[in-house]
Amino acid sequence: MRRVLAALGGAAVVLGLLSTAGSSLVPVAAAARALGNDYLLLAAIGGIAALAAIAATASGRAERMNQASTPDPEGPVTVPPAGGTLDESLSSWQLRLPVLGAGQRETVRDRLRAAAVGTVRRSEGCSRTEAAAKVADGEWTDDDHVARFLAEDDLSVVATVRTPSIARRTVAVVESLEASESNRGEVT
Amino acid sequence: MKRRRTNRWRGVVGVALVVGAVGLAAKRPPLLLLAGVGVVFAAYPDLAPRTEPAVGLERTVSDPNPDPGDHVEVSVSVTNQGDGLLADLRVVDGVPPTLSVVESLPRRGTALRPGETDSFTYTVRAERGTHGFEPATVVARDLAGATEFETTVGAEALTELDCTTPLSSAPVRPETLQQVGRIAADAGGIGTEFYRTREYHPSDSIGRIDWNRYAATGELTTTEYREERATSVLIAVDARASAYRGPDDHTHAVVRCVSGARRLVDVLSRTRNPVGVAGFGREYCLLEPDTGREHARRAHRILATHETFDSRPPTDPVDLEGQARQLRASLNERTQLVLLSPLCDDEIVRLARRLQLAGHAVTVVTPDPTDEGSPGRRLGQVERRNRETELRDAGVRVVPWAADEALESAFDRATRRWHR
Secondary structure, X not given: OHHHHHHHHHHXXXXXXXXXXXXXXXXXXXXXXXXXXXXXHHHHHHHHHHHHHHHHHHHOOHHHOOOOOOOOOOOOOOOOOOOHHHHHHHOOHHHHOOOOOHHHHHHHHHHHHHHXXXXXXXXXXXXXXXXHHHHHHOOOOXXXXXXXXXXXXXXXXXXXXXXHHHHHHHHHHHHHHHHHHHHHOOOO | OEEEEOOXXXXXXXXXXXXXXXXXXXXXXXXXXXXXXXXXXXXHHHHOOOOOXXXXXXXXXXXXXXXXXXXXXXXXXXXXXOXXXXXXXXXXXXXXXXXXXXXXXXXXXXXXXXXOEEEEEEEEEOOOEEEEOEEEEEEEEOOOOOEEEEEEEOOOOOOEEEEOOOOOOOOOOOOEEEEXXXXXXXXXXXXXXXXXXXXXOOOOOHHXXXXXXXXXXXXXXXXXXXXXXXXXXXXXXXXXXXXXXXXOOOOOHHHHHHHHHHHHHHHHOOOOOOEEEEEEOOOOEEEEEEOOHHHHHHXXXXXXXXXXXXXXXXXXXXXXXXXXXXXXXOOOXXXXXXXXXXXXXXXXXXXXXXXXXXXXXXXEEEEOOXXXXXXXXXXXXXXXXXXXXXXXXXXXXXXXXXXXXXXXXXXXHHHHHHOO
16 A cells, blocks of 8 residues: 555656656646636645645544553562452442442451351361351350351341441451460461 | 554654645645655655664673672663664563662663664662563664564573572471482381381391391391382462462562472472472463473473463463362372462362372462551451461461561471471
């Protein structure tokens, strides 16, 4: 395509040069007579140029620039912190909504429940089933809000709205349970 | 090498045509002349020579084995190895993705005549782990900037910053005696190391009778030596998206797992035990256990360059179950598995437990990716310790590896605990 355009451009230049040299090969005078006067001939050529300009300008807009974007290696690759997804959930406004946030709330509760079961198991040296039963019965902590938060199937409206704060409290309770376990020392 | 037209001069054609049209309509010859200038600009990129660049790159580091936190100067030399002028050459060095540039810039814009060389230096801060440089990105444009070539150079030269300390032993199972030269089974038999003496049996070889004891006591006893069995060790790295976690201002867990795997390859390949490498992540990667220096070099190469072990997290989820099936197919009953994982999810714990219960001796080396601070981060710590306990309960040996700790010291601590 570019070669065709280049050939056409070259031919136009040659014709232009020939016409200025007064050659009879280019019927400039006949074309001017046909149009009425020479200005209209120039205007017609200018019109063709203007049309071509519209196409060329449209295709040459800045967003059509096609240049390589070099990488930015100055800073290290960043990764999320372990446990970071819980922080994202706790800062989400949807978590407090009764119906819309139900799925997200259950995910948070499941995760906290699993952590509580694992930690009860460690701290009390019991089986997973026993630990799960303690958490399900709310017997694993003296904190009623936290115990009910993990034990109840359906949260009350108040607990639903307060989910982020109770979840944070649950983490603290699980941590304190773990601290008592670590005081007993590692087993393996 | 990618070649592309930048379209930088496309607008000039439009401007030239508009100016020409106005010049004709207004009968202004100077405008026509100006349009001619525009045409020259538009035509020049097609007339200018386009030289495909041939660029050589050499990279040196001031200290290939720095300590964590050290500043390391990186010098990069770029040479025009082609025949044409490189009028606009831009080079961006492939800094290891886990390191920070702390001084100067790892990039250079220059023009090079044939055979000419230009250099630049920058400084990175070393972090714990083994950090491989990536190929440098090179963009060369012609004089008009209308055509550009984009390529990478320096892929063949594996430059690394190794910010780890060599290991003197590996946490392989001691049914076994830790010793450079072999993994010895805890069974008496024919070997070189004394194991025990027992009552003589007529079928015993005469060469194994303890004649000293016979001279002293008059009793015939047979000496048994520790039987040497080659035990293959498969070192597996968890490089799934969930493993790309790390505390602030520290190398993330996958980089530490990969560098730990490389140190394990070093120490185990000095024995006669076959060592292999596997990885879970973008795709399942396996180098079957084998011995020899060439095999160890291949293991290093895979850990340094295979896309599964890339230091940038993958975006697609991983079918761990499918990859685990492939892993199990490559294990025999004598293969020990050393799994390096930050234990950031339950799936990897289930896999390690299953393998242990299937009779493979599994040891999990687990770099700590957790951090103090928010409730989520603190919960991450609790969850991880719960997972360690679950593994221990299944008989898996666990080597917790703190963020600012050398692997050797983590092994020492774990070994002391095992022998308590």
